[in-house]
Amino acid sequence: MATSISAVKGAGLCSSFHGGWGTSMMGEEQLLLARSVPTRVRFSTKPVRLQPMMKNINEGKGLFAPVVVFTRNIIGKKRFNQLRGKAIALHSQVITEFCKSIGADAKQRQGLIRLAKKNGERLGFLA
Secondary structure, X not given: OOOOHHHHHHOOOXXXXXXXXXXXXXXXXXXXXXXXOOOOOOOOOOOOOOOOOOOOOOOOOOOXXXXXXXXXXXXXXXXXXXXXXXXXXXXXXXXXXXXXHHOOOHHHHHHHHHHHHHHHHHHOOOO
C-alpha cells in the first residue's frame, strides 16, 4: 500500500523543515565553539563522599532539652559528648544490674535499654 506525498500533505502531516542535515556553522563560528569546549576533563583522584546526617529527630524538643543545649554550649561539644557517653554507659550498667537482680534475660535487658533511649529522646536528654 503506497501512500503518495500529496496524500500525506493533505492529511496535515507535512514538516516545515526545508534544510539539509549538514551543519549550519561554518568557518570562524565552528572554530570558536571548538576552542570553548575543554579537550580534557579532569577527575579528582578521591571520590567525594557525603557525610551521613545523624540528627536527633527530637532536637530541641522535650522538657530537659533547653538545659541540655545550654550545658553543651557552656562546656563545649567535645567535652559534653564525653560526659553524655559516660552517663549513658553508667545508666546501661544500672539497667544491667537491675536485670541481673530480677532474673531478666539478655533480650529483656536490651529491650529496657532501647526503652530508656526512647524515653531520653522524648524528654530531651539526647537533644
